[in-house]
Amino acid sequence: MSKTDAVISDWITQEVGGRVTSMTRQSRWRPTWFVDVERNGEALGVVVRGERGAGIPMQFPLSHEMALQRVMGAHRIPVPSVYGWIDELPAYVMERVDGQPGFDGLTTDQRDAVMRDYMAALAELHRLPLQPFVDAGVYRASSPAESGRLGMKRFEEVWRAGKNAPNPLLEFVLGWLRRHPVDSRGRESAIVWDSGQLHQKDGRFVALLDLEAGHIGDPMMDLAAPRMRDTVLHFGDFNTLYAEYERAGGYPVDIDAVQLHHIAFTLTNELAFRNSLNDPSPESDYMTNLHWCSETNLHAMEALAERIGLDLEPPDTPDVPPTRAATAHRQLVEMLRDPGSEDEYARYRLRVAFRLARYLQREDEIGAEVTNADLDDLVPLLGHRPGTWQDGDAALERFVLDDDGHHDAQLCQLFYRRLIRHKASLGPPGSAMVAHHVCQPFTPYPPETPQRRSR
Template identity: 35%
Template structure:
């Protein structure tokens, strides 16, 4: 079973049990079972039923590593059933396997590639998607509460429902000082949009749907569903649009949402939730980013971490009105371990993967080697500049500047906000300079604030 401190085992014996479960509930025989290459166990399965008709399924297993906010995978399956019962276009859930944890659902057709669609088709897809989002927000919350989704009361609880959900995981898994995250946690609490008092069902990580033949086929991924401010979903849609385009321009999608919901969006609240969601995503992975665990897809988590921190800095600057500092470029210099790292890359190039999952592992290893190369070339310069900035701010030497800065953040009042924002932005800016030119850093370099109008 899944829990917050361990990882479900999807070994051959577990997969055999899963196959038996699928064949039993589907009433047929599995004729194809293909592992999806991603950071969580998942499969595409074709079943031939007793009457000869085919059934195309998707099996969604539990995340690996200690990164789960809601550790029970069945929670998502229950939520997905409620959405389907209320006419939301989501995959039908056929059953839930307890051991190993896995949701058995329809495999919806389609892709995230919009390149073959013309302008009118992209607009039609965007309208369908935003109509579905508005329909989710209009659902009664009682069925979700009945399966354990907490309903917040009052503007502060509604605004910060995500923060309160993520904090226990963050506090338990935190592996290093986090001055940026601790600052933003305090800033969010002091700057709640108090006029937002209506709570609805929210997908929370919205913007995930597939398209086929110029039409939306369905929404997916409800792992982080909550009850909270509906502007959270508009914020996450906008964030996803910066690196995974959603077809129609974001401002157009927002207009479709306003038409479907009958309510204008709150652009300032959206920006607040961009900041919060970026912070929560960073909180979710920072423990394993700081202290990598065996088996974790570390390159993926580094990508998330770098891109989300860039989003934090941009949103914090926009909300506070504090301009980001101009940083000089990093000096170009060879690293002391360049020959050894080059040999590691050469060795990896000679590895011949046997399976697609092995090829994905090879890609991650090559990306990590490139990341290490940037540390080798620029790490000392960046660390010295960060330390000098922190010491100048604190007015005293600090052997462990991240811990010293975190302590100052926790003790500081709002009067220090502007200075701390500039300092923290400089630290994150140099980190982006160091790692942005890598394959892992490409997503962070593409991050922009959502333009909702």
């Protein structure tokens, strides 16, 4: 038993009671352990949730997440019950809820029923009094007028504190958001913020999960964040979901604020992971983080283009002959394809290496052409062609910072083209790594009906 396992086992024995019968570290980048406990002749499932690690700082302390979850549970919001805090790790301990995060095996009607209950849970959360959350130390903006910007402020502060390379894309969209701030109209409530994370079991809504970004903010944020997660989980039509939220007693839906929150939220992966991607630690899941950033950065450009009424035009993908290293890359990929280990976490780490090898293989194939195309695209804006991609990023960032919105459409198109090329470099054509899933477009809310149009 490792030292960490011993700390967890001792804490659970003393604070939860019962005997630890098994413990498994979750196969992912964030340290999480699933623990089975026998207590008074009954089986009990426990989750131990640690800090991110891997050189990826958190926007809100882990203890803040636990405090928010505990207050939500005390007010009958369906979240896992909190057992307490393990100082030595640090980590907090909660019950393990049944179910699964997606809707596999459910009919559309069953999915819709789960989502009705989920939207009702959000509406109930948004109606709760603020004082218990304030008393628990949950973060709150300095004034209700700022409630819609607290989450992004925290993400930007953490990114800037560790910024280690030019990032013209982030500077562009963050600058656009500063020029087009969301108006929360004084709305304030406890919010999940990174919403759309839930468990259902057999078509029954079980619990809200993963509250690490939750705080006191604009409730419209909880209606915006699921739009990206919907591209893989498929929650249903969002106007229908918004109507269910209102019907359950939620705030009147402010679709303009929802759209601005959606644009902002598309940046959160880039803000959270880019500094680590520029200087990764050995234990980081490089390709998962890179994939998340590539996908959601594309969502950012598509969301911004939708807002400003711009039709985006994708570039051609390079098609080039094999390089000298192609044979060696192919052998490395095949060596890593089948981990052959019985240890779940070891298999996960080997899978990380396999995906990294496939990325390097593809970068070897088209990387030079992608870089040259990116640099060529800079000439109309900058008036010259930088010599390297590093010089190009630095020059483009300087241009963005000096531009103040004069070339928004041109820059949006430019970044879209760059991101499409980059996406093509993440893996072989047809692989999950290079697939892109477009978010549902915004439509008028409430939806227009013949009766409304005739008035």
